[in-house]
Amino acid sequence: MFQALRTSLLSSARCWDADSERSYQVLFDKLDTNKDGKVDVAELRAGLKAMGMFRHGAAQKIVSSGDRNQDGCLDFNEFAKYLKEHEMKLLLTFKSLDRNNDGRIDATEIQQALAELGMHISREGARRILHSMDIDGTMMVDWNEFREHFLLYPAFNLEEIIRYWKHSSVLDIGDSLSIPDEFTEEEKRSDEWWKQLVAGAVAGAVSRTGTAPLDRLKVFMQVHSSKTNKISLMGGLRQMIVEGGLMSLWRGNGINVLKIAPETAIKFMAYEQYKKLLTSEGKKIETHKRFMAGSLAGATAQTAIYPMEVLKTRLTLRKTGQYAGMFDCAKKILRKEGVIAFYKGYIPNLIGIIPYAGIDLAVYETLKNTWLSYHAKDSANPGVLVLLGCGTISSTCGQLASYPLALVRTRMQAQASLDVSDQPSMSSLLRTIVAKDGFFGLYRGILPNFMKVIPAVSISYVVYEYMKTGLGISK
DSSP states (O other): OHHHHHHHHHHHHTTOOTTOHHHHHHHHHHHOTTOSSEEEHHHHHHHHHHTTOOOTTHHHHHHHHHOTTOSSEEEHHHHHHHHHHHHHHHHHHHHHHOTTOSSEEOHHHHHHHHHHTTOOOOHHHHHHHHHHHOSSSSSOEEHHHHHHHHTTSSOOSTTHHHHHTOOTTTOOOSOOOSOOOOOOHHHHHSSHHHHHHHHHHHHHHHHHHHTHHHHHHHHHHHHHOOSSSOOOHHHHHHHHHHHHOGGGGGTTHHHHHHTHHHHHHHHHHHHHHHHHHHSOTTOOOOHHHHHHHHHHHHHHHHHHHHHHHHHHHHHHHOOTTSOSSHHHHHHHHHHHHOGGGGGTTHHHHHHHHHHHHHHHHHHHHHHHHHHHHHHTTTOSOOOHHHHHHHHHHHHHHHHHHHHHHHHHHHHHHHTGGGTOSSOOOHHHHHHHHHHHHOGGGGGTTHHHHHHTHHHHHHHHHHHHHHHHHHHTOOO
8 A cells, every 4th residue: 555655655756846836736635644734743744754765854854944933843835945945956966966967877987976975885886775776776866866865855966874873962971082063064054053062062961960960980900009009990980979979980070061052062073174275175075085174173272171170080080178179170280280180191091092083983974974874774773772872882992092191191190189299291101000000001991981881971961852852953
């Protein structure tokens, strides 16, 4: 039944003219199941499912885009106007994909278009995408086939795939060294880009607060644990609770949350500027240039907010009564150690951006392109579990690569609080750790760090989705 419905609707769709309202009326009547002269989200969603064209969030976005009188549904005039405008956008996209202007899109042109978006797929992967649109079996897609495939799909260009694959603003595991998100031109023209940044920042704040005890335990083990002073998970938690009570597990969380906003804003603005410097106007940024721009943006943001990183470490390690708050902590550091103290550990932190961001991006791109090669013929949307899985794996790999530098940074930041008179450099500290504790001494505290990844990712994703709804971000 469903297949018959799809065949009857789409066979007429192949003959549609942009100015022909009769075919629009036929489609509208079939979607309007309760015959009230309007199509709501539920009816449109059911119609798309019946035709085998369902894509998550598509029905809501179509209704939101075409609903001129804001009554939550589409009458025939709104429906026809939306389809006409959407066809015009699709025609422009089709022409941009048709590189040789022969009126058809082949697998090579699909590959080229995706490569410009930083998505390198195999020839077979491109043929699978092509096959999902190809009606006559020629393995080439003409305008009618392209229009039929995308007419009731709110995305009208391949950049939409990027939206599904954003991960850095959604998933917050406590480290802010990943490459910033790409925003489409449509998002930049609207107000969605800043709403997504705000949603990501709030998600990060809730996520960090939820996993703060594990983060404090990680820092505690990085600084105090050694071969001669082994600290277990339960032992470390017990020590902190005995010294300062249950609430002491959240020491340092306030400033950890507070630094999200300036770091996100600086990184985003710097990333956009570095992209302009590295790419010609109007061209898509290539993956290696995106890595360079992202690393430079991360370095810029870290340079600006690094004093807050030092304060976070000192406040995390403080004993009861040592500081009255972050301002008291800053005042005492400045008076006793001078301005230079606010940049202790800056070099290993800066160097750590390269392996973290590079491996995070490389692993994520590999996982993304692998998924696209096998599944993009069905939908550009990978689904929640795939997104969370890819983001978690890539971030974990990035952490593994940069963790020794993060440990050295933390120890250098904490040196004055430990009353160490002879404060070693980064290289001598690395040698000392390896000599005393062996290679695995560079990974002290990594267990609680790994333990917080899954809850951090889960919390940040759920909060991000709630924030998107609250801020009215289209899905």
